Amino acid sequence: MRVCFGFRYSNFVFGSLTATISTATLNAMKLVTSTEMNLLEKRAVESGISLADLMRNAGQAVATEICGLFDSFPGKKALVLIGPGNNGGDGLVAARSLKDAGAIISVYLLSPRDPEDFAYKQVLEADINPIDVQSDAGFSKLRKILDETDLVLDAVFGTGLSRPVTGAPAAALALVAEVREERPEMIVIALDLPSGLNPDTGEVDDSTLAVDYTITLGYAKRGFFLFPGADYTRQILVANIGIPEGLDDDILSEVIDEHDVLAILPIRPSDAHKGSFGKVMVVAGSAEFIGAATLACQSAARAGAGLVTLAARRSLHHIFAAKLIETTHLLLPETMHNELAPEAAEVALSKLTKYDAAAVGPGLGQAPETVEFIHRLLSGISENTKLVLDADALNALSLTPDWWKVFDRRAVLTPHTGEFARLSGLSIGEILANRMEVCRKKAALWGKVVVLKGAHTVVGSPDGRIAVSPSANPGLASGGTGDVLTGIIASLLAQGLDEFDAARAGVYIHAMAGEAVRGNIGDAGMIASDLLIQIPRAIKSIKEHDHASCH
Ligand SMILES: NC(=O)C1=CN([C@@H]2O[C@H](COP(=O)(O)OP(=O)(O)OC[C@H]3O[C@@H](n4cnc5c(N)ncnc54)[C@H](OP(=O)(O)O)[C@@H]3O)[C@@H](O)[C@H]2O)[C@@H](O)CC1
Numbered sequence: 001m002r003v004c005f006g007f008r009y010s011n012f013v014f015g016s017l018t019a020t021i022s023t024a025t026l027n028a029m030k031l032v033t034s035t036e037m038n039l040l041e042k043r044a045v046e047s048g049i050s051l052a053d054l055m056r057n058a059g060q061a062v063a064t065e066i067c068g069l070f071d072s073f074p075g076k077k078a079l080v081l082i083g084p085g086n087n088g089g090d091g092l093v094a095a096r097s098l099k100d101a102g103a104i105i106s107v108y109l110l111s112p113r114d115p116e117d118f119a120y121k122q123v124l125e126a127d128i129n130p131i132d133v134q135s136d137a138g139f140s141k142l143r144k145i146l147d148e149t150d151l152v153l154d155a156v157f158g159t160g161l162s163r164p165v166t167g168a169p170a171a172a173l174a175l176v177a178e179v180r181e182e183r184p185e186m187i188v189i190a191l192d193l194p195s196g197l198n199p200d201t202g203e204v205d206d207s208t209l210a211v212d213y214t215i216t217l218g219y220a221k222r223g224f225f226l227f228p229g230a231d232y233t234r235q236i237l238v239a240n241i242g243i244p245e246g247l248d249d250d251i252l253s254e255v256i257d258e259h260d261v262l263a264i265l266p267i268r269p270s271d272a273h274k275g276s277f278g279k280v281m282v283v284a285g286s287a288e289f290i291g292a293a294t295l296a297c298q299s300a301a302r303a304g305a306g307l308v309t310l311a312a313r314r315s316l317h318h319i320f321a322a323k324l325i326e327t328t329h330l331l332l333p334e335t336m337h338n339e340l341a342p343e344a345a346e347v348a349l350s351k352l353t354k355y356d357a358a359a360v361g362p363g364l365g366q367a368p369e370t371v372e373f374i375h376r377l378l379s380g381i382s383e384n385t386k387l388v389l390d391a392d393a394l395n396a397l398s399l400t401p402d403w404w405k406v407f408d409r410r411a412v413l414t415p416h417t418g419e420f421a422r423l424s425g426l427s428i429g430e431i432l433a434n435r436m437e438v439c440r441k442k443a444a445l446w447g448k449v450v451v452l453k454g455a456h457t458v459v460g461s462p463d464g465r466i467a468v469s470p471s472a473n474p475g476l477a478s479g480g481t482g483d484v485l486t487g488i489i490a491s492l493l494a495q496g497l498d499e500f501d502a503a504r505a506g507v508y509i510h511a512m513a514g515e516a517v518r519g520n521i522g523d524a525g526m527i528a529s530d531l532l533i534q535i536p537r538a539i540k541s542i543k544e545h546d547h548a549s550c551h
């Protein structure tokens with residue numbers, strides 16, 4: 001069975017922006033490091049599969065995926081670049097399978113290979129004469145082949161890269177890149193990963209090709225969702241190489257996928273009333289940031305909450321009342337200088353007991369009175385009210401040393417990189433260098449679900465799980481889109497989801513809404529309020545996908 005996931009809404013951007021992923025197995029949505037991949041390989045071998053079998057499966061699966069990319073494959077010209085290790089071995093098996101499928105094959109050896117190796121023998125048995133860069137007139141032949149080939153399969157290096165790429169491999173990859181400029185119709189496919197891409201960090205070598213397809217083996221690699229690597233993989237296909245089910249139960253990283261989201265979305269009974277879908281209180285807004293509060297309230301409603309109440313400063317009520325007609329309003333007392341009054345927290349707390357979830361922070365500002373208000377609110381809020389904290393609530397938290405020891409209840413935090421830096425004391429560079437691991441570690445230390453926003457948003461759970469958004473949409477890098485995400489997550493919390501589920505489903509729905517807008521108008525000029533109507537559409541689409549796949 002072949003299962004596809006990714007965004008059906010978008011125009012399937014094969015560019016650097018969104019990972020469109022197809023998987024051959026359901027568990028292939030897990031995300032691995034090279035160490036984890038080696039561990040899974042070891043477990044597979046211990047369970048009785050030989051390394052040669054795995055390589056045979058890998059090469060054949062890659063060839064099958066490649067054939068599936070073309071309406072008619074026989075007669076296509078394919079060039080396979082072979083490196084020194086097992087990635088090259090997979091390439092040799094793929095070359096043989098592609099020949100069997102009718103391709104006209106050229107195999108180009110960038111390092112010597114053992115002629116006794118089974119994969120090499122398979123190639124010779126099929127009357128393929130590998131060209132050896134060291135003895136066969138080198139690059140003039142390569143250039144000639146490149147001028148005519150329909151596709152190039154990059155099987156130079158895989159997960160075993162140990163140093164910068166130099167010499168013949170670097171020169172060959174550079175030549176492919178050069179010819180591709182002249183012949184954009186030539187398809188470039190990476191076997192397992194684009195050679196030179198670090199599967200753990202997403203770093204790339206100078207020679208790494210930005211390919212059209214990455215056919216990865218068994219599991220997607222973390223580096224595909226970290227930059228700059230994420231710009232090099234384009235469409236990712238996960239090939240089933242026969243690693244038995246159940247060996248990956250302790251792999252705790254995943255790409256968020258529509259099937260998961262469908263499974264965790266709340267069921268909405270037909271005889272529902274507004275109490276059925278939860279009540280959200282949004283504590284937000286200031287004279288400077290009117291829009292943040294508005295967007296968070298509207299998105300909470302659009303994500304399905306039964307009732308949304310905005311708790312905001314009394315002096316802003318007339319503006320909010322005009323903008324938010326479905327929302328109810330709690331007027332927070334102010335001082336004569338229009339700052340939140342000391343008793344404002346108690347006013348909010350006295351009402352909050354009737355709410356299932358609260359979103360605190362969007363656009364509150366950072367005046368000392370506001371910080372005091374947030375601290376009081378957070379220290380008094382009942383465990384029965386689920387919480388999502390964003391923006392100025394996070395800024396207020398980070399003013400307290402070891403804030404997580406003081407604020408020690410469950411919550412979802414939704415920091416962007418700057419807010420995460422303030423909360424953690426890490427530099428922006430340290431966070432960007434390894435977003436997934438940093439998010440996982442801090443979620444565990446803080447005891448919170450942490451949504452580290454950005455291209456390929458990462459959701460970390462205190463129990464060590466991480467879930468990564470398949471989307472990287474520059475259109476979402478604009479003011480207010482974070483407030484929309486906060487509203488969606490609060491809404492899902494109020495509808496009964498736990499913190500991790502609400503966060504990963506919220507991130508997915510938000511991303512899907514963003515892809516829908518990008519599909520309509522492109523990624524420049526998207527504004528946060530464009531997302532609002534797309535939220536229920538995204539939820540509907542997820543539910544209909546299930547319906548469609550049942551028939
Ligand atoms: N895991 C699995 O389940 C399965 C994995 N499979 C496949 O195995 C692949 C990993 O294989 P791999 O370990 O042999 O690594 P790979 O990248 O092919 O080459 C390493 C070789 O390159 C060399 N070398 C390194 N850097 C270099 C440089 N810059 N310049 C020059 N040389 C350099 C390095 O030499 P060394 O560092 O030892 O000097 C070594 O000789 C994986 O991606 C997948 O395709 C499947 O077959 C089946 C199931």
Ligand SMILES: [K+]
Pocket residue numbers: 087154155156157158190191192193194195
């Ligand atoms: K490769």
